Amino acid sequence: MYAMFLLKPPIDFDEAAYLAAYPEIAQAKADRIFDTGWQHFSVYGWREGRWRGLKPLANPHNGLPVPSPHLRYRIHGAVEPMDLCRVGNFNANLISEVIRTRMGSTENLRVLDFGCGCGNVSSALAFMNPGLTVYGTDIDEEAIRWCRDNIGSVVHSVANSALPPLPFEANFFDFIYCVSVFTHLPEDMQFAWLDELKRVLKPGGYAWATFHGENHVQGNFAQYREQWENRGFVYDTRFPTEGLPEFYQTTLHHPRYIEREWSKHLHVVEIKKMACGQGDFAHDTALLHKAD
Numbered sequence: 336m337y338a339m340f341l342l343k344p345p346i347d348f349d350e351a352a353y354l355a356a357y358p359e360i361a362q363a364k365a366d367r368i369f370d371t372g373w374q375h376f377s378v379y380g381w382r383e384g385r386w387r388g389l390k391p392l393a394n395p396h397n398g399l400p401v402p403s404p405h406l407r408y409r410i411h412g413a414v415e416p417m418d419l420c421r422v423g424n425f426n427a428n429l430i431s432e433v434i435r436t437r438m439g440s441t442e443n444l445r446v447l448d449f450g451c452g453c454g455n456v457s458s459a460l461a462f463m464n465p466g467l468t469v470y471g472t473d474i475d476e477e478a479i480r481w482c483r484d485n486i487g488s489v490v491h492s493v494a495n496s497a498l499p500p501l502p503f504e505a506n507f508f509d510f511i512y513c514v515s516v517f518t519h520l521p522e523d524m525q526f527a528w529l530d531e532l533k534r535v536l537k538p539g540g541y542a543w544a545t546f547h548g549e550n551h552v553q554g555n556f557a558q559y560r561e562q563w564e565n566r567g568f569v570y571d572t573r574f575p576t577e578g579l580p581e582f583y584q585t586t587l588h589h590p591r592y593i594e595r596e597w598s599k600h601l602h603v604v605e606i607k608k609m610a611c612g613q614g615d616f617a618h619d620t621a622l623l624h625k626a627d
């Protein structure tokens with residue numbers, strides 16, 4: 336998992352400063368237990384919170400700070416920073432286009448990133464669309480603290496509980512998006528949040544969410560094909576995420592299930608296969624509408 340990361344340290348990792356800050360690691364290097372301080376950091380140091388010797392990285396797309404490695408790992412399953420920035424920028428471009436198409440412009444709109452994590456998409460979206468007022472919410476209080484401290488100039492970030500409500504009045508947002516959030520929620524929690532998103536969405540507003548569709552029903556998840564085909568919803572508890580609650584697992588949705596079940600909460604306008612992301616593990620997307 337770390338091979339790429341080991342080969343290619345980000346330019347902001349300061350080898351000499353890291354070894355000076357942690358003499359025991361310098362000694363381990365001298366004893367040939369590690370080849371470099373970078374090798375130690377990429378396997379152990381980031382988990383142990385050894386941040387000395389690291390300069391904050393800047394996102395090459397917008398100059399904003401890049402989250403620390405364990406926060407990157409939590410939302411992305413990898414610590415490599417530049418790929419995360421690329422994905423955030425890609426998704427923000429995609430969402431900008433959906434907003435422009437559906438809302439007619441990206442001016443004077445309130446937008447919510449529900450399940451924003453450490454603001455990888457919300458910060459990129461706000462940076463590329465100064466006419467949007469972007470809010471982010473998440474259960475991950477550490478990630479929200481990071482957002483407030485580091486990207487507070489472009490995104491308003493608030494922690495929420497695992498279950499509704501959100502701290503916003505009804506009909507507050509013009510547009511809501513959720514990147515890889517419903518991909519992790521148990522079924523009842525999913526319905527509770529669809530109702531809550533409907534509550535805070537303005538009449539006439541749109542919500543857009545990604546889900547794991549057919550291309551995910553393979554490899555580790557191939558055994559669920561029948562359940563996915565027949566029941567339409569799978570909640571697989573084999574892969575918990577360190578730092579997030581136990582309910583946070585992996586879900587798979589059949590588009591028929593989205594049409595049938597999500598439309599009980601919001602009107603399902605459009606489902607697109609593999610529309611969010613690049614490569615084999617792109618997510619399907621659902622565009623939802625709240626009637627006027």
Ligand SMILES: C[S@@+](CC[C@H](N)C(=O)[O-])C[C@H]1O[C@@H](n2cnc3c(N)ncnc32)[C@H](O)[C@@H]1O
Nearest residue numbers: 410450451452455456473474475497514515516
């Ligand atoms: C895979 S991460 C994606 C983060 C972000 N959307 C992005 O694309 O970078 C899923 C996020 O959903 C958040 N989440 C899970 N359950 C939630 C809930 N009930 N309310 C708010 N956020 C939740 C997690 O804490 C995590 O940050």
